[in-house]
Amino acid sequence: MSHLLWGNADCVELAHRFGTPLYVMDESLIRARCWEIRSAFLEKWPRTAACYASKAFLTKTMARIICQEGLGLDVVSSGELHTALSAGFPPSRIELHGNAKSEEELRRAISAGVGRIVADSVMELEILAALAAQEGRRVPISIRVAPGVTPRTHAHIVTGHRGSKFGLPIEDEFLTPAVKFALASPYLDLKGFHFHIGSQIFENSFHVETVRRAAALLENLKTRLGFEAEELNLGGGFGVGKLPDVPAPGEFEEPREPHVPLGLFTDAMMESLTEECARRHLTRPSVVIEPGRWVVAEAGITLYSVETVKRLPGVIYAGVDGGMPDNPRPALYQAVYEGVLANKIDALPAEKVTIAGKCCETGDILIESIALPPVERGDIVAVFNTGAYNFSMASNYNRLPRPAVVLVKDGIPDVIVARQTYDDLLRGDTIPARMTRT
Ligand SMILES: Cc1ncc(COP(=O)(O)O)c(C=O)c1O
Structure with missing residues (x-):
């Protein structure tokens, strides 16, 4: 009987040698995905960056691989930050997320000198400004925005919809006070905005709609507050696998490709952003993406x-x-x-x-x-x-x-x-x- 090979290793031998259950990761496949991020996105579109969303899979070795591949890292807790720093990951390439960051997490991220803190609420901005003042640092931040886009995926992994626990709703009444506060603080360096609409998404239309709403927001803030954002983070959520996670079978057409190419999303997003910015007389901001699942699943x-x-x-x-x-x-x-x-x-x-x-x-x-x-x-x-x-x-x-x-x-x-x-x-x-x- 033949045996399954994974990363050229005999899986039955692996099971006998290391015991079961056993997680087996193929390093070449992870690096191939990183290569695709570089070739299909970073090298194709100027002023772009990619941060691997480490919540998908993080160990010190994984942090080391992402570092060697030249990508940044998205962390969402002090535990993920600690793992990354323990692996020698450069703090300037780390961004901290979270809808309920503790003071300890914010303090740790500030003193480590992470590249970006993605603020989730006005209250967090206030805490962040106070902590940054205590540390005597100006902290580079962005503000997370819920654009009101509901992608087709499982309800538990939709994040950018109206009423989401993540970020501030895109409407002026919620966002303007946050932007004004950040701009007024000498300790906060507002670079732009962050959007992540959900996970395990197989169509690019939801990301494109997010781009349109983001561009409208940038124009609105430029006109009303004279603030021109330098950076737009469009999150991750790029789907993986032949069979998506769907709430009800039949509601959703199965993707035909086992591997969804990143360009399906990023080309559509970047083309739309370029057009939207030209139409609205905006300089196209730099763009960050945060694929997690797509890199490792x-x-x-x-x-x-x-x-x-x-x-x-x-x-x-x-x-x-x-x-x-x-x-x-x-x-x-x-x-x-x-x-x-x-x-x-x-x-x-x-x-x-x-x-x-x-x-x-x-x-x-x-x-x-x-x-x-x-x-x-x-x-x-x-x-x-x-x-x-x-x-x-x-x-x-x-x-x-x-x-x-x-x-x-x-x-x-x-x-x-x-x-x-x-x-x-x-x-x-x-x-x-x-x-x-x-
Ligand atoms: C802010 C943020 N960025 C990126 C991701 C990664 O999503 P995915 O693994 O679907 O690419 C997540 C996942 O929850 C997230 O919350």
Whole structure:
């Protein structure tokens, strides 16, 4: 029987050597996506930058790869910032996001000297100005704006709609006070505006509509306040995979291409922005994008061992040794995954199998009904497209230790995150002294 190769490494050998569940990332695929960002966007359009949205997948090694590839990094917490700085990532290429940043996070970002803080509210601007004054620094910022665009994707990952918890609504009554405050503060250096309308988006029309609204905003602020923004950050959200996460099947046409080229989005956005700026007599601002999922999702697979097979009328369950703690996305977003038996890659599909996770939740189903060769205990299931928002969203539910992460390059695997041990689960877990007597 042939085995699945990932990054030229034999997945069955990886599973036996490092144990399962196991996240496996193909370094060449991550670097290929970075190359596409450079060739299709950065080198094609002057005055552009790309920050990888690290929430999709961040380890010190990943930060190092992004640094070597010449991209910036979007972080959303002190934990992500700490990881990036520990890997030696240059702070000037880091931007800090978040709708509820703590004072500690803002202070840490200011003293680290991050390149951009994306302010989310007037209250945050006030706190930021006060902290910057204490530090005696002028902080480069942008303001996050919710443009009122609702892309077609799962409701839980729409972010730029009317009433969003992220950013300020684009209407004058909300945005003008924020812009005036920032411009009046000697400690805030307002560079421009940030838009991120959602995630797992497959059509470019929503990003283009965002560009139109952003250009109208820039013209409005130039006319009314004499403020010309230097920078527009248009966020990420570029979709990945054959099957999108959709709220209701049938509402949405499946993309035909397994890999969605970045240019599908960025060309349309940049052409529209160039036209809009010319029409409105604006100098085209520099443009930043923040792809997360698009960079890493397809580079990752997760390997599981089949523990049990249960053949019931109408359904065959293959129970595996992981599940919602290492991949909560099927339960959270009804995300659809595909998989194979890595140890029987050339065997013909013979039955429909449901890959069930091991947690005490009926909803812990990784893949519903996929065609597989006859499945047996000990088979290795490989689930594709798990590089984004799997490791980063993992939990210890049911006290399951988190899997290791292996990075593969030219067939050579390196463990970049060790598997958690049972003792790791007990770290910080203490019994009060009053209960120490048995
Ligand atoms: C501000 C911001 N930028 C970029 C991203 C990355 O989105 P994606 O992984 O869909 O590209 C996110 C995701 O939540 C985000 O909140």
